[in-house]
Amino acid sequence: MKPLTVRQVTWRALRARRRDLARLGGWSLVEAFPALLAGLLVARAVDDGFLAGRLVDGLAWLGVLAVAVLVGAAATGRTYRSLGAVVEPFRDEVAAQVVRGALRDATRAGGRPDSAAMTRLTHQMEIVRDTFAGLLMVTRGFLFSAGAALLGLLALAPVAAALAAAPLVAGLVVFLAALPAMVTHQRAYVRAGERLGQSAATALAGHRDVLACGAQARVASEVEQRVSAQAAAERTLARMAVIRSLSLGIGGWSPLVVLLVAAPWLVDRGMTAGAILGALIYVSTGLQPALHTLVQGLGGGGLRYAVTLENILRVYPHLPPSAGETPGPRPSTGPVGGLPAAEVRGLTFRYGPNARSVLRNFSLTLADGEHLAVVGPSGAGKSTLAALLAGLVPPQEGTVQLAGTPVADAAPAVLARLRVLLPQEAYVFTGTLADNLRYLRPDADDDTLEVALDALGARPLATRLGGLDAPVVPALLSAGERQLVAAVRAWLAPAPLVLLDEATCHLDPAREATVEAAFARRPGSLVVIAHRISSALRAGRVLVLDGDVPVEGTHEQLLDRSATYRALVGCWDEPMTPSRTVERQG
The missing domain is CATH 3.40.50.300 (P-loop containing nucleotide triphosphate hydrolases)
Known part of the structure; x- marks a missing residue:
């Protein structure tokens, strides 16, 4: 059987829980109502209310926005309930495979217990669970929030939508181009942590022999080297935050600058003050937070998820069928047709x-x-x-x-x-x-x-x-x-x-x-x-x-x-x- 990749395992887990994902998507759509309506309602409140001297109308439009925000907030709570139905069974499947693999390796001929298995089952397993949940949340958040903001901006002013979308796409391209290097450094960090766990476990298990042989300095030096290697890998990983900041600057802040600089030109083309304010709201409360969440989520938790699950699959390459999947044919469980026991x-x-x-x-x-x-x-x-x-x-x-x-x-x-x-x-x-x-x-x-x-x-x-x-x-x-x-x-x-x-x-x-x-x-x-x-x-x-x-x-x-x-x-x-x-x- 060919070992599964991170992409295959993730896709299989999502496909097996299509109903729960559909429920998550439905509540996410309701949650995105404020992002879709915010700019339009603010533009109406300004142009048809406050600037027109109709205070009550302006407040009424803002009241509609407040109701949309409350509906979105209620939907947010539902999204987390739906998220648990997808994440927890997947976590249980991966944990079960780690346990099975560790027991199989420990009990096979010539096998022995693997101290790194405990790291995989505790620290790494929690990383997979938490980052898988975070990955789902930031991905669906970007798709629904950024999509709703772009649709609202397009309905408000197509020209402003084009001006905001160009730097947003540029920021995404910069981030996606740097992802392979981020994955490499994240992988080095996970491997360094695992080697440190193995080295420390070996030193602790054999501490009597270490003392008896007078090898304290040598063993301490080897563990110290593992600690230093992990620290170096973590520092390198931290420096990759510069790329995330660059992509956020291009995709998140540049659209605001572009709209502000282009404001006189947009007014000359017939955009009202309320429409310009609404466009800025779409960018500042919709596109920018969505991009920030996506970049931070993929660049942080997404990388940890991919590399940590990859590391688990490297040791235990075959996961059991996901819940909801139909397993393959099973052999007979008893003597059939005169077969020997x-x-x-x-x-x-x-x-x-x-x-x-x-x-x-x-x-x-x-x-x-x-x-x-x-x-x-x-x-x-x-x-x-x-x-x-x-x-x-x-x-x-x-x-x-x-x-x-x-x-x-x-x-x-x-x-x-x-x-x-x-x-x-x-x-x-x-x-x-x-x-x-x-x-x-x-x-x-x-x-x-x-x-x-x-x-x-x-x-x-x-x-x-x-x-x-x-x-x-x-x-x-x-x-x-x-x-x-x-x-x-x-x-x-x-x-x-x-x-x-x-x-x-x-x-x-x-x-x-x-x-x-x-x-x-x-x-x-x-x-x-x-x-x-x-x-x-x-x-x-x-x-x-x-x-x-x-x-x-x-x-x-x-x-x-x-x-x-x-x-x-x-x-x-x-x-x-x-x-x-x-x-x-x-």
């Missing part, structure tokens, strides 16, 4: 370019409805295989498909519908028990939750907590209780494939047997990273990973074919306590 072909994975391969040219097919146990010594790649099947890490070679869908190309939402992974460290959040259980299936009613609690033997825990509506405090639960809550949550998930990565290691053997039996009865397929012999005995097929060639078969077959499996069974059987005896028989 999971299919692995030629898989090779290592944790670094020079590391030993954890899995090498590995292939596996998991049929729909099959129950597979994965065993092996510590470090053999069991959890790595679970992560690869779940699509959390990409292999260096080979492919992984779930129900015919390649996990490498599947969006996170699609993967969530295809599989559920339950790791050893169970996550339970503060909230009610029902909230925790519905996390992967929000539409589940209370009866469904009750059935799940009974199926996995979690009824005593739910009773002790006080029922579905009882608050859950994770710190007050044992490791086994947290695993049980997470297991019920995973059992309720609609995904057809369940991956249990030592997810029941803190449960007693009897409770573990109940949980695994419930998952085995559940429609779909089950992969269990086994840590007890009973888990392997309950599975229809067992896969042994031992750092060499993987071996698979039933429990009895592997006792004959795999020395590693026999060794594991021996370790599991010793010491042979009564509980172990019961476990072996189960």
